[in-house]
Amino acid sequence: MAEALAITATEEQVARQHLAHHFDTPQQQFDAGTLGMWMFLATEMLLFSGLFCAYAVFRATHPEVFKYAGQYLDPVSGLINALILLTSGLTMALAVRFAQTGKRFALSLCLALTMLGGVAFLAIHAKEYFDNGQAKLLWGTHYAPTVGPNGKPIAPVVGLVPLVVKPKPVASAGWQQLNALGKAGFVVSHSDIMPAPTGPSGVATSQKPSAPENPFQPANVQIFFGIYFLMTGLHSLHVIIGIIVIGWLLIRSFRGEFGPGYNAPVVYVGMYWGVVDMVWMFLFPLLYLIH
Amino acid sequence: MTMISQMLGHLGQMDLSRLTAAFWLPHGESTFSPQVQFLWNFWYWISVFFTVLIVGLMVFFVIRYRHTKDRTIADPSPTHNNALEITWTIIPLIIVMVIFALGFTEYMNMDSPPANSYNIHVIAQKWSWTFVYENGAISNTLYLPVDKPVKLNMTSKDVLHGFWIPDLSIQRDVVPGRVMTTWVEATHPGTYWLQCAEYCGNGHSEMRAPVVVEPYPKFQQQILAAANIFEQDGKPLPLSTVGKKLYTTLGCLGCHSVDGSKGTGPSWKNLAGSKEVLANGQTVSVDYAFLKTMITHPGRVLIKGFPAGVMPSYGSRFTGKNVKNLYAVVWYINSLSKYSNKASQPPVPNNPSGSEPAASSASGKAAASATSAAPAAANGAATPVAKVPAGPHPVPLHVLGAKLYQSLGCIGCHTVNGQPGVGPTWKNLAGYPQKLTTGKTVIADYKYLRTMILDPGKMDVVGSPAGVMPNMYKYQLSGKKHPHENKLNAIIWYINTLSNRSSKATEPPVPDVPAAK
């Protein structure tokens, strides 16, 4: 293997071409880039850590919500996604290796496979989102399922009165229903027209007038779905960005830009993809395998 | 000039004794205060010592070791000295640990209310404080007994507020959605200020309440008196006077002016009896039923030009046994209006003696029946005359239906003039064919209307969004509590009167005018 990594005189030249004026050696430049990338990935982890903290806090204070709502999610699709991401992680690692050894076709192939994995992951996830949307397993006031986790009908959730005042429909595009109502002069959601809660106003009460099929439906289930969509949404956003960047690498690898002398972008994106994979390995058990 | 004189005028009010007491910290008047002041003084003198030391050394060095023509380089001296470093690390550490320990012990005390505490419920809202005592009395002044621990259970109706009485050395945030507690035992009678410490919006800086600390017997008298706002010196007060009090105590003044100036909500000046344009363009007259709806269920109807979701729901303060508060406030609103008329006045007379004729608009009853209710209102056990009787009714049901159209909030989504709304208009609804999302077409007969009102999820009409209409009307109009479905019939009768195709099939099974029976 050592021979494969030996940098030839031409590669040395390639490396010099990519050397910025303020670095002394390509190695120094590469090390600086790697360190910078690790730091950036650390900030990415910290970005997720806020959501993990929110998860921990709400799971500690509302364990019944997580136990109940977790049943709605399908662990099989989560597991398939985990396997897809693991595989794409492998192909990405191979891509880094092939970039360093200068195997251009293998590099392009592995990058393409990694992209494919990312797209498959998103497709499965999109299906899940779609199903959630159909079943109204959504966040906040949009949470209004008619079927319990066991498939039996449940009493609709009412009593979620949002205290949000929309200034003008500036950022609320896409919530047509609310907007249409807003234009008519009413900020009415499912439950706006309700007798005032008797407790301190603003305490969410999930009224369940009659729910013989699911007598143990806990209050505030919408919190779980809020966290679920935030965590998986942020992760999916990272997958999308990853796919775009890998596509850019793919184009450059077709052009034959990477070799033993210059492969830093492949290495950096490989690190990024590894972190994206890892986040899902945390999200999957936390969200899909609650019991 | 006026500004300067204003400024100078207040200079005289500066209380110098406040300055000298405990070096700016106000005189503490609770059991926490001595320790708080002790620690403050402890810290204060340490700070003075170190500030003088640091500044003194600095000035001394600047003068003693100044750069001159003859002295351009520093004298030789070491660049480090570990013994010195450790010394000036350890000494501050010890000092701050002492301060920590003192602060912590007193804080634990502040955190544990004694078991025999008197309980006061503190309600914070934008932008007023309300205090509810064990005997049910409500006040905007916080009355506290001397030498008796008081536990304060605090809730917020909207956003974060900060319960803070500087002179009693207590502060606690009031977080919406939970009950926050703190406790205090005042040691000296006096009047202090409670101020909101956590920023809460427009009126934050005016969100304060007087705190009156009195000996226990006097405290008891105070809250007994406060428990009955409808009387003064044993004599009943006119309801509009009581309403004026409530305007302050319930915090209406934060958003509604009484002089016509613009606030967060509509001004009460000339409101009663006037016409208001709703956000959906409909014009309504401000009568008693409308005011009642706006006060008890502010989310139902939205007035043009005023944001939704701002007014807290006062439902429980104005209904049930508290319905007198509603009459009082509406009478007060009437007293501010030049348009005030029979329809806008509450169903009980303003003057408890009953000398002033009152009108009952909700039921359309004659004044005679209202005056008969007046004595009842005066002796404090008001029974609302506007109550819908359970049995046959002398008033045509569709009139009641028109009232319910407003008070139940139907007006929010259904127009009666043919204009499109969120839900289908009621104009020419009864008897006309309705297209369902299933593709079927059905005639809007009585059965159809009843189903749509009580169980709106069953069928969806083309053109109106699904899932919008609340499904709680079945509990309000039907079921065990409403065996005769009187209100439901009234509404459907009202819908019938709005249609030119109403027929036997579309009418409810009971006649519109009971007298016709």
Add this chain to the structure above:
Amino acid sequence: MTALAGNNYGDTPVVPAKPDNYLTHGKTIRSWLLTLDHKRIGIMYLVVGLLAFFIGGMLAEVIRTQLLVPQGLIFHGTGSVASSYAAYRYYNQVFTLHGIIMVFLVLIPIIPGALGNFALPLLLGAKDVAFPKLNLISFYLYVVGALLAILSTVLGAVDTGWTFYTPFSIQTESYVVVMVLGIFLVGFSSIFTGINFMVTIHKLRPPGMSWFRMPLFLWAIYATSLIQVAATPVVGITFVLLMMERIMGIGIFNPALGGNPVLFQEFFWFYSHPAVYIMILPAMGIVSEIIPVFSRKHIFGYEFIALSSLAIALIGFLVWGHHIFVNGQSAELDAVFSFLTFVVAVPSAIKVWNWLATMYKGAIVLKTPMLYALSFIVLFTIGGLTGVVLGALSEDVVLHDTYFVVGHFHYVMMGGTLIGFIAGLHYWWPKMFGRMYNERIAQITCVVMFIGVNLTFFPQLMVGADGMPRRYASYLPMYQPYMIASTIGAYIQLVAFLTMAGYLMHSLFYGKKAPVNPWGGGSLEWETSSPPPHDNFETTPSVADPYDYGDLVFDPAVNGYVRTEKPADTLVPVKVAH
């Protein structure tokens, strides 16, 4: 020895006044806007930052003017309570904007962004920061963030306070989303700057400059960057959540939807307390540079000052809870936070003692940068000591959310960070622009500024202890004398700042040409011409002890300091390649 103007060492040829420097290297607007030169980016940060500071400062004057009379001088009602409240909304918008602009657009970015960018590679003897393009991106993220803040103000000014506490920030009818998005971008600017500086310090130190030979400003910037990288992402996600809350009604912080409003406070302060150290640490670094130079004496306790920066950065992560002692978190948790708060006070004290020890037996020159550094020590001492009492649990109950807190953090932020920034600006001004300002006027301005700052903020400490809460548009009449004194102080500060703007602008065009080393500094930036050339150094500088002034003597011929002999024993030759 003969005078060798701008020379590094005796045996290298005299450096003539170079016609080309970084300011003249490329004259088009494009050559500025798309520059990758850290010095130019630093100057652009300076311009935008000072502009933001001007706006924030004028808002502060509006606040102070409003508070001249108890019912409010500028925004007040027409008699009815309701009209007063409607008017006070404008005041709330003003103090909110003041806070947001000062914290996010001035205090956090200005020292790392302006002085850090300009001086850090020079102090390292490097040609640029590690990632020049990222550096430019950081700058533009900052600019776009600032523009979004202005946009939200134009659309409907935010009235939440700079802390954006939920649920008020969810309910209020103003453009919170736009503002928060702007701050989110500024946050990412801060993260990228932090990464850039950390990598630069790690990987671009010249051979011979070990960690403990770095100038202390670099240590301070390193500790600052550590906080920026580790804390800012958390506030980033917090603000994303707040935006989701308003756009989608996600419900995490909204009690009406089962959410937890206190969680927002925890998240917010997890960033915003360390952010206080993002603001103060670089200022401490500047003071650590200035005091030895103007005492003509080696810094005392180098390792302790350097490591105390790191200690502050690390412990600073564990004290956020002291902002929310009264919000109902458990008393045990309060105790832990209180304890750690006291622990973090100690490293700051260590720095102050070491600065004093540096002055001991020095030859103290009271030039403007030194005057500001000394002001810093006094003001920071007051700010720090008032922080100590706020950390004590039972005292915090009496002082939380009062003007005492306002006075405390203005002593630290204005008296600490901004005075430190002004000290650094005066210190590096000759290097930045190659011009000297009028020393006498600058000294007088500094004294006026010192008086103004104290007159503004000391009465605030007193009125807060007496019971006046913060963020009040109107107040009880008994507090008025303090308020008037504070307002007069604010006007005095305004006069000082306008004077400063005047003489600094004047110096740009009419100032005397600056020598290479006007103050006799020993660190590497004083080895290159003023202003430096595009590539920073004509000849690769040699690394020596930055605090050794033994061989620097004042040469009246060039009006600056020159080296008299080669410090052979401390010189480490620089390897060009390896």
